[in-house]
Structures are given as structure tokens and as C-alpha cells.
Amino acid sequence: INSNRNNPIIxxxxxxxxxxxxxxNVLEFIKGANSQKVASCVKHFxxxxxxxxxxxxxxxxxxxxxxxxxxxxLIPFKKAIExxxxxxxxxxxxxxxxxxSNTPASLSKKIINDFLINKMNYNGIVITxxxxxxxxxxxxxSADAVIMTLExxxxxxxxxxxxxxxxxxxxxxxxxxxxxxxxIINSYSKIYNLxxxxxxxxxxxxxxxxxxxxxxxxxLALKVAVDAIEIKGNKNLLPIDEKVNFAGFAYIQRDADLQxxxxxxxxxxQATENDCDYAFISDEITEEQIAxxxxxxxxxxIVFLVVFMKAxxxxxxIKPTEKLTHIFNKLKSxxxxxxxxxxxxxxxxxxxxxxxIKTFSDSFxxxxxxVVK
Numbered sequence: 403i404n405s406n407r408n409n410p411i412i413x414x415x416x417x418x419x420x421x422x423x424x425x426x427n428v429l430e431f432i433k434g435a436n437s438q439k440v441a442s443c444v445k446h447f448x449x450x451x452x453x454x455x456x457x458x459x460x461x462x463x464x465x466x467x468x469x470x471x472x473x474x475x476l477i478p479f480k481k482a483i484e485x486x487x488x489x490x491x492x493x494x495x496x497x498x499x500x501x502x503s504n505t506p507a508s509l510s511k512k513i514i515n516d517f518l519i520n521k522m523n524y525n526g527i528v529i530t531x532x533x534x535x536x537x538x539x540x541x542x543x544s545a546d547a548v549i550m551t552l553e554x555x556x557x558x559x560x561x562x563x564x565x566x567x568x569x570x571x572x573x574x575x576x577x578x579x580x581x582x583x584x585x586i587i588n589s590y591s592k593i594y595n596l597x598x599x600x601x602x603x604x605x606x607x608x609x610x611x612x613x614x615x616x617x618x619x620x621x622l623a624l625k626v627a628v629d630a631i632e633i634k635g636n637k638n639l640l641p642i643d644e645k646v647n648f649a650g651f652a653y654i655q656r657d658a659d660l661q662x663x664x665x666x667x668x669x670x671x672q673a674t675e676n677d678c679d680y681a682f683i684s685d686e687i688t689e690e691q692i693a694x695x696x697x698x699x700x701x702x703x704i705v706f707l708v709v710f711m712k713a714x715x716x717x718x719x720i721k722p723t724e725k726l727t728h729i730f731n732k733l734k735s736x737x738x739x740x741x742x743x744x745x746x747x748x749x750x751x752x753x754x755x756x757x758x759i760k761t762f763s764d765s766f767x768x769x770x771x772x773v774v775k
Contacts, residue, residue, distance in 0.1 A: 449475025
């Protein structure tokens with residue numbers, strides 16, 4: 403539940419800001435996934451939404467009583483368990499009200515075995531968040547973290563930083579500790595049975611069937627993405643008249659966003675068939691470059707300011723830089739402005755706009771949906 407807007411890592415990775423919205427969407431997601439034999443996973447138990455620390459960097463602390471957790475964070479997890487969720491990912495965060503030893507939830511027997519499995523009556527797959535994240539790797543060896551989480555009741559120790567040392571320690575424990583060996587056998591059985599339920603052991607005759615289902619799901623993804631879009635402001639700017647020249651600038655948070663930006667502007671220019679100049683910008687842009695861009699789009703009547711920003715692992719913040727507002731104000735000048743947020747929906751105040759489009763995602767379906775809408 404993204405109840406804290408300053409959360410640097412959850413943001414649009416959550417279904418919403420309150421337990422009702424999140425629970426409703428979680429249940430529909432599980433229902434849809436189960437209907438297609440896809441294993442769903444809810445995370446990050448017992449709740450990563452009300453934190454201001456990225457567990458990729460250091461360990462967050464969830465300072466809430468059990469009563470407070472039951473009134474908010476735990477509600478979607480309870481609903482998920484009641485509706486046959488196939489797996490739960492445990493987060494790397496300390497929860498003193500359940501385990502006062504400051505042990506991360508992902509390694510804690512009190513949180514996994516005693517609370518999640520026994521108190522909340524969960525008997526599905528328990529998987530950790532990635533064990534190479536700094537909340538774990540800065541405080542535990544890979545081998546120790548793997549053994550701790552498996553002993554605590556987890557079935558899958560995800561992505562230890564040092565795989566070889568972890569496997570050697572795992573082998574040693576299996577040979578020397580009968581109780582631990584039984585845990586591993588139980589985990590193996592759970593994972594194997596889940597794979598069988600998913601239909602991962604396929605005959606060649608089944609492949610054509612699944613290819614058709616995949617195409618159907620692509621169409622459904624586009625419909626969902628279109629329905630999810632929120633539009634605010636002067637809707638009369640759309641659709642864009644074919645005689646109107648426009649320009650676009652995509653603010654890129656990471657190099658990986660270049661592909662998404664190129665896809666969006668390609669689809670936009672093909673859909674409108676207008677003259678469209680576009681460019682990618684970042685905080686490294688100089689005043690001279692801004693001036694050159696402004697001169698280059700002087701004939702454009704509308705400018706699209708497109709922002710690719712979302713919660714990113716190891717970054718530690720979700721806030722835009724002050725320079726972004728400066729850049730956008732220079733580029734938009736006195737032109738009609740369409741601001742499109744592909745990701746973080748809380749950035750609408752970075753610049754004045756005539757029309758705002760929120761997609762809540764930068765997936766291919768969301769890029770296409772923004773053009774269609």
C-alpha cells in the first residue's frame with residue numbers, strides 16, 4: 403500500500419494508497435492469474451509501503467504495532483491468502499513489533515514461520531526478496547542469509563550475491579542436519595507441485611494453444627492500459643489536428659528508457675502523421691542545448707513533455723531534480739503543453755500544463771494506450 407508518497411521504491415509498483423483499493427485489485431489479479439494457471443505472488447510482506455528507505459540500499463524499519471499493521475498493511479495479504487495466492491515474497495525490512503531482534507523479515511523465523519505461516523495460516527510458497535540487496539549483503543554473508551531464511555520457513559532463497567558459497571553451505575547443512583534436510587525436501591515438493599499446476603511440463607501439442615492465449619492477453623493488456631489512463635485539463639487539445647505541428651521531449655531517468663521513449667514517439671508520429679520533432683533530455687543538458695532545442699521547435703504549436711520516471715532499485719529517491727522543472731519551463735515557453743507521466747503519478751506539479759496524461763506505467767501497452775487515448 404503506497405501510503406507514503408516519499409517512498410523511494412514502491413510508488414506505482416503498488417495498486418494504490420489504501421487497503422480497499424489494493425485488496426480489490428490484488429484479488430482480481432489473483433483470480434485472473436489463477437484462471438490461466440499463472441502463479442501469482444504478493445509482496446513485500448508484511449508491508450513496504452509506509453517506508454522512506456529503499457531496501458536495495460539499506461534496511462527500512464516498519465515502526466508500527468501489530469494492531470496498526472492489521473488495520474492497514476496486513477489486510478491485502480490476508481485477502482490474498484484467503485483467495486489462494488500461490489506465493490508470498492517477504493521483504494528486507496525490520497518489524498520490531500513482531501521480531502524485536504532487528505532481524506530482517508526475510509530472515510526471521512518469528513515473522514515467516516510463527517507469524518505468516520502459523521498465525522496467518524499460510525501454506526503456499528514463501529520466497530525472499532533478492533538476497534543481493536544491500537539490506538542483506540551489507541550485514542550477512544550470502545551463505546548465512548540463505549541458511550537463515552530457509553530455516554525460518556522460506557522455500558526459495560532468491561538471488562544470493564555469492565551463489566557458490568551458498569550452495570556449498572546448503573550442501574553441508576543438508577548432509578549434517580536431518581531437520582534442515584526435511585525442510586529442503588518439503589520446499590522442493592512445493593515448488594515442483596506448483597510447476598505442475600502451472601503446466602510448465604508441456605507437450606509440443608500444447609504450445610500452439612499457449613501462443614494463441616498470449617496474443618489474446620496482449621489485446622487485453624492494451625484495453626486495461628487504456629482504461630487505466632487518467633486525463634486532466636484541456637481535453638479539447640485531443641485529438642491533434644493533422645495540420646498542427648508539435649514537438650516532444652522525453653526526460654530520461656535511465657539509459658534503458660531510451661527504447662521506451664523511441665517507441666512512444668514513433669507510435670505517436672505514425673498515428674498522427676503530423677510533423678513531429680522530438681528529442682531526449684536529462685539533467686546533463688546545457689543551457690546552450692536548451693536554447694538550440696527551443697529555436698528548433700519555434701514553429702510547433704504544441705509541445706509534449708514526457709517523463710519516464712519510476713521507483714528504481716538502488717537509487718534511493720523518487721523525487722525529480724529542480725533542474726527538470728527549469729528545463730521544461732524553458733522548452734515549453736508559451737506553447738500549449740501536454741505533460742505525460744509514464745511512471746510516477748505524483749509529478750504533475752513539476753511544470754504548468756494545459757493537459758495532463760497519467761499512465762501509471764511505462765510498459766509497451768501503456769505507451770500504445772497513451773497514443774490511442
